[in-house]
Amino acid sequence: MRHDHVISAKQLTRGDIESVLDRARDIAADPSAYASRHDGALLGLLFFEPSTRTKMSFSAAIKRLGGGVVDMGPVDASSVKKGESLADTVRVIEGYADALVLRHPSEGSAKMAAEYVDVPLINAGDGAGQHPTQTLLDIYTIRENAGLDDLSIGIMGDLKYGRTVHSLAHALTNFETTQHFVSPDTLALPRSVRYDLHEEGASVKEHTDLEHILPDLDVLYVTRIQRERFPDESEYRAVAGQYQIDAGTLGAVADDLVVMHPLPRVDEIASDVDNTDHARYFQQAHNGVPVRMALLDQLLEGEQ
Amino acid sequence: MTSDRELRVSKIQSGTVIDHITSGQALNVLAILGIDGTDDEIVSIGMNVPSDRLGTKDIVKVEGRELSQGELDVLSLIAPVATINIIRDYGVVEKHRVDRPTEVTGVLQCSNHNCITTEDEPVDSHFEVLDDGVRCVYCDTIVREDLAAHILA
Numbered sequence: 541m542r543h544d545h546v547i548s549a550k551q552l553t554r555g556d557i558e559s560v561l562d563r564a565r566d567i568a569a570d571p572s573a574y575a576s577r578h579d580g581a582l583l584g585l586l587f588f589e590p591s592t593r594t595k596m597s598f599s600a601a602i603k604r605l606g607g608g609v610v611d612m613g614p615v616d617a618s619s620v621k622k623g624e625s626l627a628d629t630v631r632v633i634e635g636y637a638d639a640l641v642l643r644h645p646s647e648g649s650a651k652m653a654a655e656y657v658d659v660p661l662i663n664a665g666d667g668a669g670q671h672p673t674q675t676l677l678d679i680y681t682i683r684e685n686a687g688l689d690d691l692s693i694g695i696m697g698d699l700k701y702g703r704t705v706h707s708l709a710h711a712l713t714n715f716e717t718t719q720h721f722v723s724p725d726t727l728a729l730p731r732s733v734r735y736d737l738h739e740e741g742a743s744v745k746e747h748t749d750l751e752h753i754l755p756d757l758d759v760l761y762v763t764r765i766q767r768e769r770f771p772d773e774s775e776y777r778a779v780a781g782q783y784q785i786d787a788g789t790l791g792a793v794a795d796d797l798v799v800m801h802p803l804p805r806v807d808e809i810a811s812d813v814d815n816t817d818h819a820r821y822f823q824q825a826h827n828g829v830p831v832r833m834a835l836l837d838q839l840l841e842g843e844q
Numbered sequence: 845m846t847s848d849r850e851l852r853v854s855k856i857q858s859g860t861v862i863d864h865i866t867s868g869q870a871l872n873v874l875a876i877l878g879i880d881g882t883d884d885e886i887v888s889i890g891m892n893v894p895s896d897r898l899g900t901k902d903i904v905k906v907e908g909r910e911l912s913q914g915e916l917d918v919l920s921l922i923a924p925v926a927t928i929n930i931i932r933d934y935g936v937v938e939k940h941r942v943d944r945p946t947e948v949t950g951v952l953q954c955s956n957h958n959c960i961t962t963e964d965e966p967v968d969s970h971f972e973v974l975d976d977g978v979r980c981v982y983c984d985t986i987v988r989e990d991l992a993a994h995i996l997a
């Protein structure tokens with residue numbers, strides 16, 4: 541990968557993805573070898589909406605490379621509330637840091653912000669748009685547990701607004717995968733993602749029901765269906781209930797089915813799945829640190 | 845007997861005649877040009893005029909006005925076979941078809957209300973033109989229906 545911005549999974553080639561994943565594997569095998577690799581490097585954290593998990597994961601990654609963070613802090617305490625534009629904010633903060641991580645509620649925010657800065661900018665989630673570093677750790681987890689060749693993956697839940705889904709779907713077009721999308725009709729893939737998958741010639745199937753494809757899957761990637769997508773509580777419960785799994789659901793699946801989730805979960809994966817061999821979502825979350833270390837290592841290397 | 849085009853075009857002294865507009869799009873063409881009747885531009889409109897080529901068509905004539913490239917780009921999206929006649933001294937001095945651009949900047953608003961280009965940021969809207977519609981390069985939203993409704997005022 542060029543020392544550049546990381547805005548969308550659409551920009552990632554198979555080679556880009558594999559080079560990050562290979563480095564992440566080296567890091568995971570011998571983290572101490574990387575402990576002083578970027579001594580003194582500073583990562584600017586700009587989180588315009590709360591995301592404890594992603595933020596902590598980036599903080600851990602840069603610190604384990606010998607660097608540190610400068611954190612804009614919560615939005616209500618910052619100048620954003622006083623009406624400063626995002627374009628101004630990133631231009632100020634790039635002067636404090638060697639790379640920036642941006643989480644922002646508007647789609648396209650990271651792309652626009654990147655046009656205003658010279659240091660590498662990483663999109664850590666732009667509204668319902670993209671979340672490419674989540675995708676890198678997702679694909680790392682898939683590769684470690686199921687391999688990436690001839691893969692059959694089910695992606696279930698809120699496919700319309702789920703940025704982790706959009707990024708993952710794009711990135712998987714680089715590999716020989718069949719993607720099964722499982723959701724209620726109202727939360728099916730957005731037109732733009734469907735358009736790209738079609739353009740890429742991806743093997744894609746859409747379903748409203750998990751049961752009949754579950755036995756064919758190597759990986760099941762579950763995402764949360766949010767209450768606010770529905771007009772009322774009863775409709776939400778009725779629909780969301782059809783896209784939850786528990787140990788019983790997994791009774792008839794292949795022994796090596798890998799169950800993933802970007803977390804946090806609410807009740808879409810029952811806790812009785814946690815102790816089965818299928819559950820990999822905590823491992824997946826842990827993989828965020830070596831994968832983000834690998835990405836930061838590449839980006840900061842390019843800056844030197 | 846004069847032809848249909850001469851009849852309707854010859855009365856303008858100088859300005860632009862946009863001919864072969866898809867029927868029903870004349871008012872949207874005016875919207876693209878930012879013409880709402882509040883300025884003193886002299887404008888004539890023909891709607892559902894018989895046309896050999898199109899069956900029926902719309903025509904818009906604007907006195908004393910030539911079109912910018914951005915205006916032509918958006919025009920091409922809603923009236924893909926329109927012809928532009930530049931008139932000086934009652935004569936057609938230039939005549940060309942609209943070209944479908946590969947991208948349009950600053951003339952359409954993204955239909956996604958959560959797109960960064962709809963916020964108070966120093967960024968122009970920017971769309972890639974697809975075979976069927978346009979696509980926001982910032983948020984990826986594809987707009988196919990009713991492009992004219994997305995024209996920035």
Ligand SMILES: [Zn+2]
Binds near residue numbers: 955959
């Ligand atoms: Zn947009």
